[in-house]
Amino acid sequence: MALQKLRDMLDKKEISAVELTETYLNRIKEKDTKINSYITVCNESAISEAKNAQKVIDSGNSTSFTGIPVSVKDNICTKGIKTTCASKMLEDFVPPYDATVAKKLKNNNAVILGKTNMDEFAMGGSSQTSYFGGVKNPFDTSRVPGGSSGGAAASVSADLCAAALGSDTGGSVRQPASFCGVTGLKPTYGTVSRWGLIAFASSLDQIGVVAKSAEDTGYILNGIYGYDENDATTSKKSTGDYNCLVGSNISNLKIGIPKEFFGDGLDDEVKKAVLNAAEYYKKLGCEIVEVSLPCLEYAVSAYYLISSAEAASNLSRFDGIKYGLRSGLGENFNDLIANSRREGFGNEVKRRIMLGNYALCSGYYDAYYKNATRIRTELKAEYAKIFEECDVILTPTAPTTAYKIGQQENDPVKMYLADIYTVTVNIAGLPAISTTCSYDTNGMPIGMSLIGKSFDEKTLIAVCDRFEKDFERKEAVL
Amino acid sequence: MRYQPVIGLEIHAELLTQSKVFCTCKNEFGGSENTRVCPRCSGLPGTLPLLNKNAVYLAAKAGFATDCTVNNYSSFDRKNYFYPDLPKAYQITQFENPICTNGHITVKGGKDIRINRIHIEEDAGKLVHDDYEGISMADYNRCGVPLIEIVTEPDFRSVSEVQDFVEQIALRLKYAGVCDARMEQGSLRVDVNISIMPVGSDTFGTRAEIKNLNSIKAIGRAIEYEIERQSDILDNGGTVVQETRRFNDNHGDTKSLRSKEEAHDYRYFPEPDIPPVLLSDEDIEEIKKSMPQMPQVRFARYTKEYGLPDDDAALIISTKEFSDFYDETVKINPDYKQVSNMMLVELNRNLNDLEKTINDVPFSPCDLAELVKMSTDGTVSKNAAKDILKIMFDKGGKPMEIAKNNGFIMDNDTSALEDVIEKVISENADTVQSYKEGNEKVFGFLMGQVVRAGGKGVNPKLAKDLLTEKLK
Numbered sequence: 001m002a003l004q005k006l007r008d009m010l011d012k013k014e015i016s017a018v019e020l021t022e023t024y025l026n027r028i029k030e031k032d033t034k035i036n037s038y039i040t041v042c043n044e045s046a047i048s049e050a051k052n053a054q055k056v057i058d059s060g061n062s063t064s065f066t067g068i069p070v071s072v073k074d075n076i077c078t079k080g081i082k083t084t085c086a087s088k089m090l091e092d093f094v095p096p097y098d099a100t101v102a103k104k105l106k107n108n109n110a111v112i113l114g115k116t117n118m119d120e121f122a123m124g125g126s127s128q129t130s131y132f133g134g135v136k137n138p139f140d141t142s143r144v145p146g147g148s149s150g151g152a153a154a155s156v157s158a159d160l161c162a163a164a165l166g167s168d169t170g171g172s173v174r175q176p177a178s179f180c181g182v183t184g185l186k187p188t189y190g191t192v193s194r195w196g197l198i199a200f201a202s203s204l205d206q207i208g209v210v211a212k213s214a215e216d217t218g219y220i221l222n223g224i225y226g227y228d229e230n231d232a233t234t235s236k237k238s239t240g241d242y243n244c245l246v247g248s249n250i251s252n253l254k255i256g257i258p259k260e261f262f263g264d265g266l267d268d269e270v271k272k273a274v275l276n277a278a279e280y281y282k283k284l285g286c287e288i289v290e291v292s293l294p295c296l297e298y299a300v301s302a303y304y305l306i307s308s309a310e311a312a313s314n315l316s317r318f319d320g321i322k323y324g325l326r327s328g329l330g331e332n333f334n335d336l337i338a339n340s341r342r343e344g345f346g347n348e349v350k351r352r353i354m355l356g357n358y359a360l361c362s363g364y365y366d367a368y369y370k371n372a373t374r375i376r377t378e379l380k381a382e383y384a385k386i387f388e389e390c391d392v393i394l395t396p397t398a399p400t401t402a403y404k405i406g407q408q409e410n411d412p413v414k415m416y417l418a419d420i421y422t423v424t425v426n427i428a429g430l431p432a433i434s435t436t437c438s439y440d441t442n443g444m445p446i447g448m449s450l451i452g453k454s455f456d457e458k459t460l461i462a463v464c465d466r467f468e469k470d471f472e473r474k475e476a477v478l
Numbered sequence: 479m480r481y482q483p484v485i486g487l488e489i490h491a492e493l494l495t496q497s498k499v500f501c502t503c504k505n506e507f508g509g510s511e512n513t514r515v516c517p518r519c520s521g522l523p524g525t526l527p528l529l530n531k532n533a534v535y536l537a538a539k540a541g542f543a544t545d546c547t548v549n550n551y552s553s554f555d556r557k558n559y560f561y562p563d564l565p566k567a568y569q570i571t572q573f574e575n576p577i578c579t580n581g582h583i584t585v586k587g588g589k590d591i592r593i594n595r596i597h598i599e600e601d602a603g604k605l606v607h608d609d610y611e612g613i614s615m616a617d618y619n620r621c622g623v624p625l626i627e628i629v630t631e632p633d634f635r636s637v638s639e640v641q642d643f644v645e646q647i648a649l650r651l652k653y654a655g656v657c658d659a660r661m662e663q664g665s666l667r668v669d670v671n672i673s674i675m676p677v678g679s680d681t682f683g684t685r686a687e688i689k690n691l692n693s694i695k696a697i698g699r700a701i702e703y704e705i706e707r708q709s710d711i712l713d714n715g716g717t718v719v720q721e722t723r724r725f726n727d728n729h730g731d732t733k734s735l736r737s738k739e740e741a742h743d744y745r746y747f748p749e750p751d752i753p754p755v756l757l758s759d760e761d762i763e764e765i766k767k768s769m770p771q772m773p774q775v776r777f778a779r780y781t782k783e784y785g786l787p788d789d790d791a792a793l794i795i796s797t798k799e800f801s802d803f804y805d806e807t808v809k810i811n812p813d814y815k816q817v818s819n820m821m822l823v824e825l826n827r828n829l830n831d832l833e834k835t836i837n838d839v840p841f842s843p844c845d846l847a848e849l850v851k852m853s854t855d856g857t858v859s860k861n862a863a864k865d866i867l868k869i870m871f872d873k874g875g876k877p878m879e880i881a882k883n884n885g886f887i888m889d890n891d892t893s894a895l896e897d898v899i900e901k902v903i904s905e906n907a908d909t910v911q912s913y914k915e916g917n918e919k920v921f922g923f924l925m926g927q928v929v930r931a932g933g934k935g936v937n938p939k940l941a942k943d944l945l946t947e948k949l950k
Contacts, residue, residue, distance in 0.1 A: 077524040090523065097517050099524060198523040203750035231526050232752055309747055313558050316567030317521045321616065333614075337560050360558070360745035369747060 002212065003068060003219045006162060010057055010067045017057060017067030021050035021111050024069045028113065028160045031478045035136040035145070037154040039074045040082050041114040053109040065108035065223050071161040073152050074115040075122055076207065077196035078102045081112070085198050086130035087120045089324045089344030099196020100231065101165055101207055101224045108223060113161050116151030120346045121315065122167055122200045124148050125175055125398075125418055126408065129348045134405060138476035139181060139444055143402040146176030152210045153180040157476045163211040163220050169200050170303050171397070171422025173208035174434035178397035178447020181436045181476060183464065184210045185217035188455045189429035190235035192221070193228035199314040201307035202233075204426040214433060214464035218242035221457065237455045245462035251285030253463065256390035260296040261421055267400045273438035273446040274396045277467060281394070284466070291386045291393065295379045296424060302375035303423035304416055305359045305368050312356030318344060351412065380428045387453050392463050395421050397434040397447035421449065431457045433464045436473055445474075479713060481674040483705050484682050485640055486632035488669040489647060490625050491657040492601070493536045499600050499624035500527035500570065507663055511606075511617040519622035521565030526751045529554075533624040534577065534755055536656045537598045538765045540626050541578030543650040543772060544593050548762050552577040554598075554749035559742045562616050563603040571627075572597035573746045577755065583650075584774070585642045592631040599625050626656070632671065632682065637698045644668055644694060649773050653798045661692045668697055673718065674708045683708070684718040688725050688732055700725040703732055776801055784814035793822055799836045806843035807850070816850050824864055828871045841870050849877040859938055862886040889935040892944065898932045899941070899948050913949055921945075 009015050025043055032038050046069070053067035072078060075085045077095035079102070084090045098106065105112060119129045127150025128134035135150040137143040138158040145154040149166030153176035156164050166173040168186035177184025185208050192207040199205060207224070209217040222243070227236045257278055262271055282288045320326035320340025327339035345353070359368035386393060399418055408415050425432040430451055437448040452460040495505050501518035518525045541548040555573035581593035601623040606615045628647065634640045648659035648666055659666040668691045673683035686704060691697045703725075708718050722741070723732040757765075773795040780791035795801045800821070807817050825846070829835060849870070853863035858881050866880045881887050889895065902924060903910050913920050928945055929936050 075524075083523075085523075093523065095517075095522065095524065097522070097525075195526055196524040199751075201750075230528060232529065233526075233750075310750055313556050313568050313745070313747070316558060316560065317523070317565060319560060319562070319567055321562045322520060322565055323522070333562055334560070337562075357745060360747055362743050362745075365745075365747075 001162075003162060003216045006068060007062075007064065011062055013057075017050040017053040017111065018047065020067060021046050021069050021113070024113055024161060031158055032160060034141055034478055035138055035154045035158055036133050037117055037135055037145075037151040037158065037160060038071065038114040039084055039086060039117050039130070039132050039151070042081060042112055045081070046111050046113050049106075049109065049111045053111060056109050063108045063223075064219065065105060065110035067109060067111060069111040069113050069162050070105065070220075071113050071116045071152060071155045071164040072102060072105070073118055073149055073164070073166045075118060075167055075198040075200075076102060076165060077198065078112065078115065081115060083115065083198065084132070085121045086118045086132055087344065087346065087349070088131045089318050089341075091131065091325065093324055095196070097196065100193035100228050102196060104224050116149070116155050116164060116166075118151050119148035119348070121198070121311070121349050122148040122169055122172055123311065123348050123352050125171065125415055126405075127151060127154075127176065128405060128409060129346055131346065136405070137180060137402045137444075138478055140402070140442070142404055143444065144179065144405055146179030146398070146402060148172040148176075149184075149208075149210060150176045150180075153177050153182055153184065156180070156182045156210045156212060158478050159475075163209060163216055165220070165224070166208050166210050167197055167200075168206050168208040168426065169204045169307060170419050170426050173210060174422055174432060174447070174449055175398050175419070177210050178434045178436070178445065178449075179402035181445030181474065182210055182212060183214050183217055183433065183435045183468070184208060185214070185221065185433045185457070185461070186425060186431060187221060187225065187457055188235070188238070188431040189426075190233055191225050191238045191431070191455070191457070193226070193231040193234050195228055195230035199310075201310040202314060203310060204303075204307055206426070213468055214435060214461045215243055215246055217433065218246070218457070218461045235455070239455065239458070242457050242461055245458045246465045248462060250463055250466055253391040253459070254287045254289060254389065255281055255463075256289055256291035256386050256393040258291050258293045258296070258386070258393060258395060260293050261395040265399050265417070265420070266396060269438075269440045270396050270398070270400065270446050274394065274448045277437040277448050278394055280467060280470070281463075289390065291390060293379075293382050293386065293424065295375060295382050296420065298375045299379060299424045299427060300417055300420050302372040302379070303419065303427055304355065305372035306376065306427070308352045308356030309359045309369050310356070312353045312360065315345075315349065315353060320344070348412070376427050379424055383424075383428045383430060391453075391459060393451040395449045395451065397421060397449040401440045401442070401444040401446055425451055430454060431460055433460045435464050435468055437467070437471070439474060443474075479709075480677045481705065481709050481712070482635060482677045482679070483701065484632050484673050484675060484685075485634035485701065486671040487628075487630045487634070487640065487643070488671070489628040489644070490667045490669075491540070491628065491651055491659065492665040493533050493624040493626060494655060494657060495530055495532045495536065495624050497530055498622035499530045499533045499598065500622050502528070503622065505623055507665070509619060511615070512619060515618045515621070519565070520618050521567075527570060527749075529752055529755070530624060533598055534757075535765060536624075537577050537596060537626045538757065538762065539654045539769060540596050540628070540651060540656045541581065542766055542769050543654040543656065544578075544581040544583055544596070544628070544647070546578035546581030546593060546596055548578050548757065548765070549575070550757050550759070550762070551575060551754055552597075553754040554752045555746050556749050558745045561602070562614070563605050563618075563621075565603070565618060565621060569600055569602065570749055570752070571599035574748070575754070583643055583646055585639045585646070587639070589633075589639065591633045591639070591643050594629045594631055596626050596628050599627060601625050637701050640670070640701060641694050641698055644697060646774070649795070653770055653773055661694070664692060667692060670697065670701060670704075672701060672704050672708075674705060674712070683712075684720050686718065686720070686732075687722045689722060689735065691725055696725060696727055699730050700732060703730060707732070770798065773798070773801070776805075780814075784808070786814060786818055790818050790822060794818065797836065803836055803839065803843055803846075807847045810844055811847035811851050813850055813854060816854055817847070820846065820850050820853075820863075820867075824867050828868060832871065840874055845870065845877055852877055852881065856888060856937070857881065858886045859888060862888075862934060885934045887935050888937040889932070890937055890940060892940070895932060895936070895941060895944055896948075898936075899928055899945055902927045902931055903948060910949065921949075924949075
């Protein structure tokens with residue numbers, strides 16, 4: 001159900017906030033054993049938040065979030081609620097403070113149903129590296145939900161929350177949204193505060209929204225965006241009112257199709273579906289132009305160098321000294337730190353830490369990290385050039401639809417390459433939205449992405465919404 | 479063989495900000511462990527640094543205090559290494575683009591020591607080892623205390639150059655309000671990089687770095703020990719290895735901490751959580767305008783314009799407050815030498831007796847200027863001026879009022895004084911006789927009698943002249 005409709009029902013007292021929350025909690029209890037989308041379900045606090053929300057509604061002072069039940073990815077700190085990053089390292093970590101987004105949810109009396117499962121420390125595209133077990137795709141539980149915000153996407157897809165907060169470092173909101181047949185928005189870097197988001201790659205991380213529709217992502221973004229003194233990288237340029245262009249005429253827009261995104265490695269069914277979507281926009285009157293992003297071939301390498309380098313540094317604080325897992329073994333500091341990290345981190349996280357430290361070592365820095373930053377500069381320039389001409393860019397979200405669990409686990413490079421269509425957006429700091437544009441022969445959702453100009457989420461949402469209004473989306477049946 | 483030391487310095491100075499550099503915890507010294515700690519400075523997951531603008535401002539001032547260029551663009555980097563006193567396992571510092579570059583300080587003898595850079599960074603916490611319990615405890619109070627690191631070129635060739643430089647740096651930072659430079663508390667710490675080469679050579683040897691020297695004396699002893707140690711090695715055909723050493727104040731020697739092989743690879747990269755620091759030309763000009771006049775400039779003024787001896791000028795500039803008091807006083811009474819004498823001798827004597835500092839002086843420079851004037855224009859005697867100053871300290875009051883109330887105003891009425899002298903002569907006939915017979919020593923006794931009989935207002939010079947006249 002659309003969030004605005006939920007809002008109206010709550011405000012008209014057609015349903016109470018407690019009833020709504022109980023409905024979701026019951027569904028989670030009943031269904032989540034099948035998909036494992038939650039790490040922590042906040043049964044008690046959710047009910048008490050719902051009761052408070054109802055009081056606000058009864059007093060006639062409700063705001064957009066009042067009583068709306070949402071899930072929060074488990075790398076976003078929630079005061080008093082375990083925040084694990086799906087890692088053994090933080091299995092029992094209870095933050096003493098709220099992330100800015102969590103505070104905004106709470107201050108506006110949203111109901112936090114629970115904390116969603118993910119790839120450990122958000123590193124991965126399958127949500128199978130979680131210490132708490134992998135997440136399954138609600139459309140087919142033998143398949144992955146994508147990742148790293150797989151729990152967030154699955155929880156929305158399976159109707160286990162009204163909307164979800166995720167995080168997107170290289171596609172971690174858009175790709176699982178695509179795999180789970182829902183909508184995922186990654187805002188412009190600096191739109192949403194990262195204060196309280198446990199950092200993976202600080203220059204790429206951005207909190208995003210998974211929801212049932214583009215309009216719903218805008219609805220949530222309206223309540224969480226904004227400059228935050230606690231995050232010096234947030235911008236004052238974000239405007240709010242993200243749904244203001246929904247329903248407006250988009251037929252005068254120019255949509256770019258970057259040819260490099262439709263080359264080798266792209267599944268035929270996905271290609272066809274995305275080009276059909278382009279055809280749809282053309283029929284509306286939009287101008288479709290072929291554009292080029294030559295840097296794409298270097299993007300995955302640059303992404304893995306920058307993100308792993310930052311991750312290696314960001315994850316150094318998990319040393320067993322102050323919080324998190326501490327190994328009982330060891331004769332000295334070095335042993336204590338090394339053993340705690342050996343026990344606390346999973347293999348994929350260790351792989352990225354090693355890759356990142358290697359890229360930063362003196363002697364390799366120029367060849368790896370520095371070159372990656374050059375690609376970054378070049379990529380931004382190429383995007384800027386495209387946006388001189390185009391309003392939005394249309395691409396596939398991922399080269400394939402959701403694959404079978406276990407299919408790619410032993411081939412990290414193949415998994416990394418699957419991020420090719422999403423990572424450029426993070427490297428350039430741009431906003432992008434993924435929505436379902438078709439279903440493949442197995443009935444799995446196919447995702448397309450729209451990439452926009454910096455801080456122009458409004459146009460993205462409007463263009464995406466137009467498609468969604470004419471597209472018959474299927475519900476996952478659990 | 480005779481060797482020439484080649485020395486460069488890295489000086490860490492704690493900035494006098496109210497709060498820490500990346501959070502709002504108080505920046506203070508001492509106190510109970512882990513009482514000035516928050517999610518940010520203890521590196522909790524999800525926290526982000528919040529740059530203290532005042533730290534930037536003070537670092538820029540340090541730049542002006544050392545004739546550096548203050549840069550429009552500077553940025554932060556991460557220096558990665560594991561140690562339990564570093565909660566994030568990286569230190570935020572400025573590596574690629576420091577805030578200040580290319581400064582210099584002239585040391586005694588007129589030589590210029592070049593300053594390569596000044597950058598901002600955060601301090602780490604402290605580990606306390608309890609050998610009895612066999613445990614180590616971390617105190618994060620110092621985590622995130624703002625520091626600047628001042629890095630010189632290897633321009634020093636002697637201990638005295640180094641010591642003079644460090645003393646000057648400490649004084650200038652104090653003048654600028656950047657750092658209190660209390661070496662014994664660790665708010666100013668010096669790392670010495672030292673190598674030796676044969677006299678006459680221009681090829682630098684392999685250097686050792688001696689960490690965390692915390693007194694001017696320790697700097698001297700550590701350098702002298704290192705020169706001897708390295709000379710011994712070379713004289714015996716050995717090679718000096720590049721390493722980090724620690725100076726032991728009790729033994730007066732240095733011990734290896736870690737070799738070059740054990741040195742960390744810090745894996746520096748740009749700090750993604752802090753946008754670059756951009757200072758406009760106007761910002762920089764405004765900071766420059768807020769700088770007080772530096773001590774070396776005042777020294778030059780005192781010696782060249784005011785004609786004070788070097789030693790006196792050096793004493794006046796020893797603290798900014800003393801120098802400010804002097805400057806305020808001579809602004810009103812430009813008798814440079816007399817004001818200097820009054821402050822360095824009498825004012826300091828009173829401060830020492832009362833165990834107080836120039837900040838505690840209970841009267842204004844204006845009052846002191848008047849007192850000096852009264853003393854030099856003959857309104858009161860020199861001795862009376864000392865007494866008046868003491869009363870100004872003890873009870874307060876304006877110098878002229880004190881002089882009047884206590885009868886310190888010199889009496890220049892000759893006839894009254896003549897009467898007093900006549901009386902003293904008649905009452906001391908034997909002594910007068912003795913004087914007239916050539917015993918000039920008794921003149922002092924007779925003068926004393928005149929002063930006692932005439933009261934505090936007696937003009938000593940006038941009395942002496944009249945007495946001499948009468949005794950003829």
